[in-house]
Amino acid sequence: MRSARRAATLAAVALWGAAAHAQTITLPNKESSVRFAVMGDTGRGDTGQLETGRMMEAVHAKFPFTFVVMVGDNMYGADTPRDYVRKFEQPYKNLIAKGVKFYAALGNHDNPNQRFYRQFNMNGERFYTFRGSAGGLAKLTEGGVRFFAIDSNYLDKSQLDWLAKELAASGSDWKICFFHHPLYSSGRTHGSALETRAVLEPIFVKEGVSVVLSGHDHIYERIKPQKGIQHFVVGAGGSLRRGDIRRTGMTAKGFDQDYTFMIAEIDGDEMHFQAVSRKGETVDSGVFNRAAGASATSP
Amino acid sequence: MRSTWLLVLALAVPSAASEDKPGHGRDARKEAQKRAEKAAEEAAEEAEERAEETEEFAEKLAKRIEKGNEQRRKDTQEAIKDFSKRLDDYLKLHKQAAASLPSLTGQEDPATIAAHRVALARAIRARRGAARRGDIFDAKVVPTIVARVRAELQGPEARPARKVIREGNPRFDPEGYVPVPIRINADYPLRAPVSTVPASVLLVLPPLPDALESALSDATSSCATGRPT
Numbered sequence: 001m002r003s004a005r006r007a008a009t010l011a012a013v014a015l016w017g018a019a020a021h022a023q024t025i026t027l028p029n030k031e032s033s034v035r036f037a038v039m040g041d042t043g044r045g046d047t048g049q050l051e052t053g054r055m056m057e058a059v060h061a062k063f064p065f066t067f068v069v070m071v072g073d074n075m076y077g078a079d080t081p082r083d084y085v086r087k088f089e090q091p092y093k094n095l096i097a098k099g100v101k102f103y104a105a106l107g108n109h110d111n112p113n114q115r116f117y118r119q120f121n122m123n124g125e126r127f128y129t130f131r132g133s134a135g136g137l138a139k140l141t142e143g144g145v146r147f148f149a150i151d152s153n154y155l156d157k158s159q160l161d162w163l164a165k166e167l168a169a170s171g172s173d174w175k176i177c178f179f180h181h182p183l184y185s186s187g188r189t190h191g192s193a194l195e196t197r198a199v200l201e202p203i204f205v206k207e208g209v210s211v212v213l214s215g216h217d218h219i220y221e222r223i224k225p226q227k228g229i230q231h232f233v234v235g236a237g238g239s240l241r242r243g244d245i246r247r248t249g250m251t252a253k254g255f256d257q258d259y260t261f262m263i264a265e266i267d268g269d270e271m272h273f274q275a276v277s278r279k280g281e282t283v284d285s286g287v288f289n290r291a292a293g294a295s296a297t298s299p
Numbered sequence: 300m301r302s303t304w305l306l307v308l309a310l311a312v313p314s315a316a317s318e319d320k321p322g323h324g325r326d327a328r329k330e331a332q333k334r335a336e337k338a339a340e341e342a343a344e345e346a347e348e349r350a351e352e353t354e355e356f357a358e359k360l361a362k363r364i365e366k367g368n369e370q371r372r373k374d375t376q377e378a379i380k381d382f383s384k385r386l387d388d389y390l391k392l393h394k395q396a397a398a399s400l401p402s403l404t405g406q407e408d409p410a411t412i413a414a415h416r417v418a419l420a421r422a423i424r425a426r427r428g429a430a431r432r433g434d435i436f437d438a439k440v441v442p443t444i445v446a447r448v449r450a451e452l453q454g455p456e457a458r459p460a461r462k463v464i465r466e467g468n469p470r471f472d473p474e475g476y477v478p479v480p481i482r483i484n485a486d487y488p489l490r491a492p493v494s495t496v497p498a499s500v501l502l503v504l505p506p507l508p509d510a511l512e513s514a515l516s517d518a519t520s521s522c523a524t525g526r527p528t
Contacts, residue, residue: 076474078489084409108467109474109492116403116412124405153467154512155498181466181495189473190466194459199498216466 025063025263026274026285033267034133034145035063038178039237040071040215041107045086049238052259052278053091059276060095063263067132068092068100069147071215071234072107072180074120079111088119091238103130105149107180107215112151126151127159129166132176132266145266146172150179152214155199163200167207174266174290177204178213182233184226186248187217189241204229210290211271219244220260220275222252222284230288232273236260255283331399338394345508346387352506354380378439379505385435389427390508396422424484432483447503448515460497464515468494 029035037056042049056068075087089096096102096119104120106112115122122128133144148166151159167175181193183201193216204212205227215235223231236259245254259278264271269291275284400418403411436444452461465471469479469491477491494515504513 079409079413080489081409081413108472108495111489113412113416116405116407116415117409118406122405124403153493153495154501156496156501156512157506158509160498181463193463193466195463195497195499196495198459 024280024282025059026282027063027263027265027272028267029063029265030267033265035065035263035265036132037065037068037261037263038071038213038232038234039068039261040180040213040233040235041073041218042070042091042238043073043075043083043087043109044238045083045091046238048240048259048278049087049091052237052261053095055276055278055280056092056261057094058280059263060098060100063265065263066100068095068102069178069213070102070104070120071178071213072105072152073109073215073235073239074104074107074114075111076109076239079114084117087238103147103149105179106151106153108153122149126154127162129170131172132174144172145174145176146170148175148177148209150177150200152179152181152193152196152200155196160199160203164203164207167203167209170207173269174211174271175207175209176211176213177209180214181216182214182231182235183212184223184231184250185214185217185219185233186221186245186251186254187219187233187235187241188244188246190217201227201229217241217244219254219256220262220283221245221254222273222275222286223250224252225288226250230271232262234260234262234275253284258283334398335395338398339391342387342391342394345390350383374439375443378437378443381437382435382440382505385437386508386511389435390510392426393423393510396426420484420486427484430483444504448500451497451500451503457499460499463495463497466495467492468515 027035037059039052039056042052059065075083077083079087092100092102101121102119104110104114104117104122106114106126112126114120115124115126121130127148127150129146129148131144132147148163150163177200181196182190183197184192203209209229212229212231214231214233215237217233218236218239218241219233220236221233223233225231236256238259240256240259242256245251245256253275255275255277257277258281260275260283262273262275264273266272269289270287271290272287273285274282277283396419399422400415403415407415451457452464469477472492474492477488479488479491496513496515500515501513507513
């Protein structure tokens with residue numbers, strides 16, 4: 001009985017500690033801006049993912065992001081109905097209950113049938129686009145923020161044609177692409193997907209993509225802007241490889257000591273970002289201007 | 300490259316072939332028949348559209364083959380066209396199998412998705428119970444495809460492409476090895492990751508219909524990757 005009470009007290013202290021850290025939000029947190037979170041390589045259903053999910057909830061209480069971008073490996077191993085509960089619905093139960101929407105991209109560990117899962121908002125498509133900013137019916141040619149989900153496992157001609165066409169037709173101020181394999185990464189395990197970069201980067205540069213979000217390497221890394229594009233590797237939402245970042249010269253900020261996710265806010269021409277660890281520590285934060293070629297500054 | 304990569308035909312992914320919901324009794328049968336007819340029409344339309352693309356691809360490939368080897372050029376063109384026809388037949392079968400089931404819209408719960416996957420696999424198996432190795436990848440087209448893949452994956456400049464293939468391949472995945480048995484009409488194991496297919500390789504392979512995808516398999520370890528249903 002005494003030990004149970006002690007455990008409960010410890011748990012309460014731990015939760016308080018986490019919540020206290022989570023209260024440090026460095027973003028402007030304006031109601032009028034586009035507020036979202038990014039997470040990757042999440043789907044394990046283990047303690048690391050659960051604790052990171054709880055920290056996302058704590059952050060959401062202070063910074064009410066409206067949607068979460070998932071950069072793939074949403075479901076490791078089997079994906080039976082029970083796995084969907086254990087590896088997704090349970091860890092993000094309270095966020096789902098609060099109406100936060102999740103938009104998923106497929107990773108190499110994902111069954112493509114995930115695209116039919118209503119909580120992933122893929123509408124049955126391997127690759128798709130959605131409008132991140134508020135404002136009536138989402139028309140492709142409106143300004144604001146538009147996201148493009150890409151299936152980097154299978155970049156065939158039809159997908160590449162679709163991507164080039166959609167990006168060209170988009171009149172959005174911010175074009176943000178997200179997919180699993182990072183074009184730039186200092187991860188020892190995988191590193192930069194050079195083949196994928198050779199195919200996608202010219203399209204991104206030509207069509208004015210500002211931000212690229214990816215995962216695959218189980219680390220957090222902000223890459224120094226490449227050809228005017230800001231790249232983030234956010235692959236430690238439920239998987240972690242401690243010490244996996246190697247020196248490459250392209251890291252603006254890296255963190256490989258704990259699970260992480262990122263929150264972001266787009267306010268006009270500025271995007272503010274903050275990477276948060278499972279324990280609520282801010283491991284990176286800053287802001288960059290879309291028009292200034294994505295050169296980020298940390299406060 | 301030490302290991303040999305084979306191309307396998309993966310079970311196709313389910314497609315939303317119809318907007319209609321299933322009914323009951325005679326109405327349901329009529330609906331199913333309508334859906335099957337619609338699926339057949341769609342498959343025929345797609346086949347027609349793709350024929351032109353295939354023709355173009357076959358011509359491009361033939362141009363790459365040395366001048367003077369007229370017979371080899373013709374054989375290659377014929378092999379690709381025949382292969383494309385067999386794919387069209389498979390696609391028709393797939394669409395009909397999908398049309399016999401309630402369609403998925405992207406708003407499903409996990410139990411419905413899982414049940415659909417099992418039902419579609421069963422429907423496809425029922426329609427191609429007599430399938431044998433070589434029915435689609437016959438002896439004429441295999442050397443062409445293997446040569447194309449090999450050419451794209453050889454040499455130091457192909458190192459990034461070779462690296463991509465290992466990404467997520469069940470044999471090399473850091474998450475652990477999950478064997479993938481290569482059998483006709485087999486399920487792709489749910490626990491196995493999917494090998495990434497380099498875009499450079501996809502661009503030199505014969506064009507596939509939307510519902511089918513190429514996959515690369517490591518033959519030396521008797522495992523394959525494919526796009527699961």
